[in-house]
Amino acid sequence: MKAVEILNNHKIKRTSCREGIIEVVMTAKHALSENEIRERLSGNYDRTTFYRSFKTLEECKIIHKIVIDNQLVKYALDNTVTHKNEHAHFFCTKCNTVQCLDNVTVQKYKLPDGYSDFETDVLIKGICVNCKNQNKID
Amino acid sequence: MKAVEILNNHKIKRTSCREGIIEVVMTAKHALSENEIRERLSGNYDRTTFYRSFKTLEECKIIHKIVIDNQLVKYALDNTVTHKNEHAHFFCTKCNTVQCLDNVTVQKYKLPDGYSDFETDVLIKGICVNCKNQNKID
DNA sequence: GTACGTTTGCAACGTTGTTGCATTTGAAAT
């Protein structure tokens, strides 16, 4: 699937900013922050445009946002083919990367009487396999 | 347990700001934001002092921080007597309140090979029982 | 190519959180 097709499928205008963001996020191994995405883009876009593009793409469910604690915001592709609808996120506190754990099923938590839920965010913090192996070398 | 005792137990100085924050958070039914805590305090403290107090109290594990998506930060008492170590949080998207779900056990998620974890944050978004009942009246 | 609505860039602004430094305060020793 190409970025242009995705935009067309969602019936939103094909602009270079949106197209670029999708391409970067699509090829990324990890979720990327605003700045990480900007660095990988050829075009130079205003921060406002960036935020508005993220917002649009999120509303169309083309990408999704992951927030770690505070102030660390990452974006990943929201593809129901590769990602399950409800998946957990893994945050490596050593290399600061975020990954979608597609093979981890989020349990349905039992809520108090009368409570209803429509979304469960799970963020697991730890050390990823890359950082673990780096330790051995040091 | 009184706020002063808690401070003494953790061997940090008893200041009116810290004491006030603990008292407010201790008696609150929900987790409270910075502004909500300030409103309930008699003294008027500088924002810097506030942030530094939160930081200290968090480091001492007297309170803990819950972040929703972005920009919505709430604090709750970190009491191992009333709260389990790892508990889920419930965020009502209607009244914007956050509650610690002490009776909800967080499952141990199975991670990919080589990954290790030390913390799992679970945030369940939905409608709380109060807002559900309000709906019926409308 | 024209026309229209959407998107962009810019400027300004608001909120959140941090840092450095001088002043004040808490608590322990005298």
Place this chain on the structure above:
DNA sequence: ATTTCAAATGCAACAACGTTGCAAACGTAC
């Protein structure tokens, strides 16, 4: 009670993130 000193506070300045209004530029359909 007074002295003492590290710790906490208040203030000013700053940085990062995100939003809003508006004029200019752009995408798309005719």
